[in-house]
Amino acid sequence: EIVMTQSPATVSVSPGDRATLSCRASRSVNSNLAWYQQKPGQAPRLLIYGTSTRATGIPARFRGSGSTTEFTLTINSLQSEDSAVYFCQQYDNWPAWTFGQGTKVDIK
Amino acid sequence: EVQLVQSGPEVKKPGESLKISCKASGYSFDNNWIGWVRQMPGKGLEWMGIVKPEDSDTRYSPSFQDQVTISADKSINTAYLQWSSLKASDSAIYFCARQMGATAPFDYWGQGTLVTVSS
Numbered sequence: 001e002i003v004m005t006q007s008p009a010t011v012s013v014s015p016g017d018r019a020t021l022s023c024r025a026s027r028s029v030n031s032n033l034a035w036y037q038q039k040p041g042q043a044p045r046l047l048i049y050g051t052s053t054r055a056t057g058i059p060a061r062f063r064g065s066g067s068t069t070e071f072t073l074t075i076n077s078l079q080s081e082d083s084a085v086y087f088c089q090q091y092d093n094w095p096a097w098t099f100g101q102g103t104k105v106d107i108k
Numbered sequence: 109e110v111q112l113v114q115s116g117p118e119v120k121k122p123g124e125s126l127k128i129s130c131k132a133s134g135y136s137f138d139n140n141w142i143g144w145v146r147q148m149p150g151k152g153l154e155w156m157g158i159v160k161p162e163d164s165d166t167r168y169s170p171s172f173q174d175q176v177t178i179s180a181d182k183s184i185n186t187a188y189l190q191w192s193s194l195k196a197s198d199s200a201i202y203f204c205a206r207q208m209g210a211t212a213p214f215d216y217w218g219q220g221t222l223v224t225v226s227s
Contacts, residue, residue, distance in 0.1 A: 032211055034213035034214075036153075036214075043203055043205075043217035043219055043220055044145075044153065044203070044214075044217055045217070046213055046214060046215050049212070049213040049215075055215065087152065087153055089153075089213060091207075091211055091213055092211070094167075094210055094211060095158060095168075096155070096169055096170070097155040098155060099152055099153040100152070101152045102152045102153075
């Protein structure tokens with residue numbers, strides 16, 4: 001099983017600032033890495049897939065980058081509505097997809 | 109519009125059986141995978157398994173193999189997750205989600221089904 005490790009557990013950012021979230025895979029997942037946003041009481045929403053491609057309707061302030069084992073989600077010009085938990089997921093090791101444990105983004 | 113609509117919350121006793129559903133609309137149900145994801149209270153997401161309705165090809169996470177059964181009925185565009193004997197530790201929210209290919213993320217999600225198992 002590929003273990004996905006996210007850091008930090010929580011990040012606290014002021015509105016308008018940048019948040020940087022990290023995700024590390026225990027072995028290469030190539031570019032098969034997705035990011036999801038989950039707000040309280042809601043289902044997760046796909047933000048980024050293929051490491052860096054934004055899903056339909058996702059604002060350009062969400063940017064994914066990285067490769068093989070190290071990945072980053074950057075949220076620029078943070079807005080209050082971005083307060084949520086963000087999960088990374090690898091979908092390279094078929095059929096055993098795995099998620100990271102999540103990073104909570106708090107708005108100061 | 110792609111929609112996945114899940115069945116309502118369930119309250120069960122340990123040892124009881126349960127089958128929850130996920131009805132799809134707005135796309136070709138047969139040719140896309142449907143997966144199930146568990147979220148225990150206050151915790152992260154766990155990938156449980158996936159089914160392709162076209163031929164009922166089903167794959168499970170080792171953690172959930174033999175613990176649950178995933179199936180689909182393409183005649184009514186519905187996927188299922190079932191337990192034969194629930195445990196208290198099965199209490200969680202269960203999400204279904206669409207996956208468009210063998211190597212693809214979950215692009216659409218159901219609203220979740222809360223399952224509570226308590227004596």
